[in-house]
Amino acid sequence: MLLLDIKNLTIELETADGRVRAVDRVSLSLREGETRGLVGESGSGKSLIAKAIVGVLNQRWRVTADRFHWLGQDLLRLSPEQRRQVIGRDIAMIYQEPSRSLDPTAIIGEQLEEAIPNHLLTGPWWRRHSYRQKKAIGLLHKVGVRDHQRVMQSYPYQLSEGICQKVMIAMAIAKNPKLLIADEPTTALESTTQAQLFRLLASFNQLKGMAVLLISHELESVARYTQKLSVLYCGQLVEAGETSQLLQSPLHPYTDALIKSVPEFQPDLAAKTPLYALPGSIPTLQHVPIGCRLGPRCPNARKECVKTPTLERQQNHYFSCHFPLTTKGST
Template identity: 55%
Template sequence: MMLLDVRNLTVQLKTESLDVSAIDKMSLSMRDGSIHALVGETGSGKSLFARALTGTLSDKWHVKADRFFWQGEDLLRKSEEQRRQIISKDIAMIFQEPKLSLDPTARIGEQIEEVIPKSDFTGSFWTRRQERKTLVNKLLLKVGIKHYDFCSNSYAHELSEGLCQKVNIAMAIVRHPKLLIADEPTDAMESTTKIQILRLLQKLNESKDMSVLLITHDLESVVQYADEMTLLYNGQSVESGSVKRLLKRPFHPYTETLFKSIPKFNTEIAPKSRLETLKGSTPPLQHLPIGCRLGPRCPRAQKECVVTPKSVKYKGQVFSCHYPINMES
């Protein structure tokens, strides 16, 4: 079953001095119970797209889409209040700076208690206090925090980044969301902690049948934990499909270059040789190229690339390129 189906979502920034599409006709489809990775360089618009989905952007951003289906239901036909109720109930999000997401003036246990729905309490009013503590401890234990009493009585600054992220995950899953959006959940964490967080997300996905949208630039983690992926460059979707298929046979030159920039995935690279990278850098919003935004850096770019390429579906993968690679049968 298709959980999320978004077509041609555009996010425009309109100010007195600037009018630009930070996200340009982005499409994304997610199957129920899957881990889908949204991959791209820093500044490509990954977090902006996630916030557009959850409706948490400020008024200066204007969002529109041709289609926004959630579990087969057209959210564009509903009022803003109805969309907000559905999204707040079914979608949760964790961020890349876990300590900043927590209240520094309240203990962890108190913060978790605030987000527990009243329907989860079954006892009388007089037993509610003990019931809250029991539910908090169960949540912390569920996300892998064995010393839950210490964690519950601590403030955010007294805990490590990894523990704070686990607390954020506990607060996110308390309402049993159908989709958890993880925005760079392991950014700047040491490798051991990063593995713990990713394994926790995988475990929640398997045991609770909860879909995960993993936003990251770490391709090694994507290959190990994700089922499908979408690659984003400067606000434009370049290719999407099964992780295994994209790794084996990408059709977009950007996808191939990203994988070849990592020695683990580039078996043809000679020892002590330079890694393959794209020349130049990602353009800022004020100076976006017309047509395909990868054009100025793409080794296969030609005159036709000044026109935005249409999405093409081929052998289970969707890509947007005038001159794709590996198309020989």
């Protein structure tokens, strides 16, 4: 069953110098029980897309799309109250920097209990408080927190980033969402904690059938735990498809460059050999190139690239490039 269906999503920011297009006609879909990765450099628009889905962008941002459906409902046509009800019931999001996302004036126990919906509590009303406490403790155990008494009585600043991240995950799964959006869930965490959190998200997908949209700039980690992958560059979708297919035969030069920049994907690379890197850096939103935004950095760029490429399809493999790598006309 198709949960999320977005076609040609555009997100623009009103500035003193005019309107800036941060996300340019991006399409994205998610089915029930699917895990999809959304990867790209910092500043490519990944977090903006996530925030647009849950509707937390402020009034300066203008969000438009040809289609923006959740379970067949057009979210952009719903009133703010109706949209909050839909999002609050079906979608949860884990934000970057969990210690900043948690309320610094309330202990963890209060915040976690507040995240548990009333309809999930059974029994007489006068026992709801104890049920809510037991449910909160169970959620902490589920995400791997054993010392629940200390954590429940602590403020966010008294806990490590890893524990705060687990608390955020516990709050996100408290309502049994159909879709969990994890926005850079392992930023600034040590490698062992990163692997533990990725395994945790994968287990929710496998055991509960929860769809997961995993957003990260770390291609290696995302590729290991996702079934499908979407690659963004500077607000444009450059390639999407099955994760294994993208890693084996990328069609877009940017995807190819990402793969070549990860040592784990280059087993034949000799020791101390420099990793491949595209020249230059990602442009600012005020000075994005016309047409294909990778153009100034692309090794295959030609004069045709001043026109924005359309999203093309080869079976279940999508790409936006005038000169894809493995077709006639590539270099």
